[in-house]
Amino acid sequence: MSVLPNFPNMFSLEGKTALVTGGSRGLGLHMATAFLLAGCSLVVITARKLEGEQGINQAVDKLNKLAGIKGKAVGIAANVADSEGIVKLVGQVKDLVGETGLSIVVCNAGAAWGSKFEDAPPSSSIKILDLNVRGVFELVQKTLPLLEKAGTKLDPSRVLIISSTAGTNVPHVGEHGTIMYSASKAAAHHLGRNLAVELGPRNITSNIIAPGFFPSKLAQGLISNLGGIEGLSKDNPMGRLGEPEDIAGVAVFLCSLAGKYLNGVDLSVDGGARLSVGRLSKL
Ligand SMILES: NC(=O)c1ccc[n+]([C@@H]2O[C@H](COP(=O)([O-])OP(=O)(O)OC[C@H]3O[C@@H](n4cnc5c(N)ncnc54)[C@H](OP(=O)(O)O)[C@@H]3O)[C@@H](O)[C@H]2O)c1
Structure with missing residues (x-):
């Protein structure tokens, strides 16, 4: 017989503390919501804007009203592309x-x-690389003492890097090319792999989530340029774009006991769209 003593709590985040950057909307808010629902005692979300429809305060209000949660959300305004x-x-x-x-x-x-x-312009490359790569490196570096404090061999602390399938393929060139974005996400993938080896011995795992298209403020321009939600859904093997539960489930899995032995992996959360180029063949 196989013994799985932790099975009842395998997907629970009971008592854990989390920091989610870009938690005021989009994928960050989906993950912050899931963390609280899974039992986190504290979820800190950060973004630049505090007020308004897309600011931190409205997100914190929504998070703290989630039914049945034991923990709480706290918002802190910060620019995570900036060292200070x-x-x-x-x-x-x-x-x-x-x-x-x-x-x-x-x-x-x-x-x-x-x-x-x-x-x-040069400013676009600087903005992208500062936030998507250098800021990630520095945030993990500066949070290291706090991560080391919480992690154990049997339940390590977790670093999740939200990259993109654009980090492994070449998604858009030409009129609406995203070359530097794609290059930055390739760097984010490799940063995650390096951190896995550097931080594993300190009881911290590092993994990469690579989303495909999820409707969001960041993605909306590209989605509409590429045929809208309907058009892009037709190109996806699963016939749809990503939904909040798709990213939430993967994030909880990677941070729970069920994901404690995954280190340095990248999980594409895209319904298989990155592989579906063959379906578009004109042959
Ligand atoms: N949605 C997709 O289809 C998709 C696909 C692949 C990968 N991704 C990746 O998923 C992640 C989240 O994207 P999303 O689609 O959820 O975007 P989003 O809805 O536009 O949300 C971006 C979040 O990041 C915050 N933010 C932006 N710049 C910041 C800075 N310098 N410092 C701190 N916070 C900052 C924003 O708040 P403020 O503006 O107030 O700072 C907001 O909370 C990104 O890394 C993106 O590359 C998304």
Whole structure:
């Protein structure tokens, strides 16, 4: 007989503490919601805007009204593309988590740019690389003492890097090309693999989630340029784009006991769209 003593709690995040960047909307808010529903005692979300329809405050209000949660959400305004902003944020997170430490860091905030190759200004590359790559490196570096505090050999702390399937394929060139975005996400994938080897011995796993298209503010321009939700759904083997539960489930799995031995993997959450180029063949 096989003995699975932890099975009843395998997908629970009971008592864990999490930091989710870009948690005010989109994929970050879906994951923050799931973490609270799965039992986290504290979920800190961060973004630049505090007020307004898309600001942190409205997201924190919604999170704290979730039915049945035992934990709470706290919002902190921070720019995670900025070194000083990261240090300040981590100081505030340290005050909140205290001796418990930080069990989960989700590096989700991201920037994109779409234009003809010739038209991309230097500022677009700087913005993308600062947030999608350098900011991720520095956030994990600065949260390391807090992650080390919370992780154990049998239940390590978790780093999730939200990259993109654009990090492994070449999704868009030409009129609405996303070349530097794609290159930044390839770097994010490889940063995650390096962190897996660097931090594994310190009881921290690092994994990469690579979403395909999920309707969001960041993706809406590209989605409409590529034929809208309906058009893109037809190109997807599963006949649809990503939905909140698709990303939420994978994030909870990677942060739960069920995912404790995964380190340095990238999971594409795209319904298989990255593989479906053959279906579009004109032969
Ligand atoms: N949606 C998709 O189809 C898709 C596909 C592949 C990969 N992804 C990746 O998924 C991640 C989330 O994207 P999303 O689609 O959910 O985007 P989104 O809805 O536009 O949300 C982006 C979040 O990041 C925050 N943010 C942006 N710049 C920031 C900065 N410098 N510092 C702190 N927070 C910042 C935004 O808030 P503020 O503007 O207030 O700062 C917001 O909370 C990104 O890394 C993206 O590349 C998304």
